[in-house]
Amino acid sequence: MFFLQYIFLTFVVMLFEATVVPRIAILGLTPDLGLALVVYAGLAGGGRGGTLIGLLIGLLRGSLEPEWLGLDVLLLSAVGFAAAYTSPKVDRDHPVVQGILIALLLLGHDTARVLAITGFSLARAIPLWLSSAPGTALITGILVPTAVHLWRKIYLGGPRGAFS
Amino acid sequence: MFRKAAAYPGFGDWLALAAAIAVSLLLYAIGKEHRAHAAVFLRGTLLYPYRLVMENAPPRDELQTEMASLRYQLATANREVARCASERVELRRLRTQLDYMERREEPLLPARVLAVTPIRQGEQLTLERGKQHGLYVDQPLLGVHGELVGKVVQVKERESTAQTLRHEALSVMVRLERTREVGLLRWSPLQRLLSLEGIGLDETVFPGDTVVTSGHGRIFPVDIRVGEIVSVRDDSTALVKVILVEPAADFDRLEEAFLLVPDSTLRE
CATH class of the missing domain: 1.10.287 (Helix Hairpins)
Known part of the structure; x- marks a missing residue:
């Protein structure tokens, strides 16, 4: 059930990224819904769920950018795996915690990706990273957990139960 | 969770x-x-x-064009619906008029009411018919259902002025339809109703009785409905009844009226 739910969500996110997301761009920056979904898959489905959903989204994204097909698979799988093993001491149901987690993992993902794309050239990687990673992390870390929190509150009558 | x-x-x-x-x-x-x-x-x-x-999925531009076109169609349709509603009301009114004209034996001349002027002594109408349409002073004016509205008092080339029953200067000789008793009807501005004078104390008059023209004034033909009695009381000092009549004509919604075309037998 978990995988069916998240595979469906994956296609919804792909459609959203192609249609709605460009319209809500702030200063040219848009939320990374795919990565956020991988984080939620990791939180809800554990290491295996997060990794496999990361693998699926990595394959889908990579198919649109064949040069980095393997890289997307690796990085997004790692993001899902990492999301599943965040510290047990933090309240992962809290939207702020989720926002911070998404932002940190996105920054990590973008850092690795930018370094790989630029052939580990810091001179090219740093400006590229600065131009998008912090802004995207901020927007994604704020918008997505807020939207998820509201959705769960309105449609599920409370913060619990959405991904259980 | x-x-x-x-x-x-x-x-x-x-x-x-x-x-x-x-x-x-x-x-x-x-x-x-x-x-x-x-x-x-x-x-x-x-x-x-x-x-x-x-x-x-249709392209965005195509969707926007289609939406703009649909909005335009919706606005046009709404305007059309409003126009149809207005025409439906007008059609109903015209049907009533036509029905009345067909039922009445005397020829009638329809006239649009251009203005209703409330003056100090009462109410006057401006009609869009005048001398060139054959109008004359004292010509009776009827409502859509054949009820008495008033009479023409001034005729110009293309338009004319009429006094309604709600004018102090207009008095009409009337008859109680049931008892055939004759009286004089005039506007009573204090009661905002017509006052029927000259009905003796010994007459049996009831609220709801219909009042029609008597034909005695030689202005209005006989048996035109004028109104309905709404209150009757005895005035012992004057030895007559004080009778108030509600006019049959709806003066507040008067849009068209009918002029009774000259009847040679009546005028002679």
């Missing part, structure tokens, strides 16, 4: 991660050309539902 974070990944988790790494390395190792083929394959399989939706 999200799963409680486990301290250490299990075997299945490591296996999934290892599979992801293996896929990733494989895709990296097969080289650019094969990676492009793999991407094409993935687009044709994994992305098929996505492509299906996107390819069938």
Whole structure:
């Protein structure tokens, strides 16, 4: 059930990224819904769920950018795996915690990706990273957990139960 | 509720991660050309539902144009609906008029009411018919249902002025339809009703009795409905009854009226 739910969500996110997301761009920056979904898959489905959903989204994204097909698979799988093993001491149901987690993992993902794309050239990687990673992390870390929190509150009558 | 974070990944988790790494390395190792083929394959399989939706969705510009066109059509349709509603009311009114004209034996001349002027002594109408339409002073004016409205008092070339029953200067000789008793009817501004004078105390008059023209004034033909009695009381000092009559004509909604065309037998 978990995988069916998240595979469906994956296609919804792909459609959203192609249609709605460009319209809500702030200063040219848009939320990374795919990565956020991988984080939620990791939180809800554990290491295996997060990794496999990361693998699926990595394959889908990579198919649109064949040069980095393997890289997307690796990085997004790692993001899902990492999301599943965040510290047990933090309240992962809290939207702020989720926002911070998404932002940190996105920054990590973008850092690795930018370094790989630029052939580990810091001179090219740093400006590229600065131009998008912090802004995207901020927007994604704020918008997505807020939207998820509201959705769960309105449609599920409370913060619990959405991904259980 | 999200799963409680486990301290250490299990075997299945490591296996999934290892599979992801293996896929990733494989895709990296097969080289650019094969990676492009793999991407094409993935687009044709994994992305098929996505492509299906996107390819069938109309382009944004087309959607916007269509929406603008639909908005225009909606606005036009709303305007048309409003116009139809107004025409329906007018049609109903005209049907009533036509029905009345067909029922009445005397010829009638319809006239649009251009203005209703409340003056100090009462109410006057401006009609869009005048001398060139054959109008004359004292010509009776009837309502849509044949009820008495008033009479013409001034005629110009293309328009005329009429006094309604709600004018102090207009008095009408009337008859009680049931008892055939004759009296004089005039507007009573204090009561905002017509006052029927000259009905003796010995007459039996009841509220609800119909009042019609008597024909004695030689202005209005006989038996034109004027109104209905709403109150009757005895005035012992004057030895007559004080009778108030509600006019049959709806003066507040008067849009058209009918002029009774000259009847030679009556005028002679």
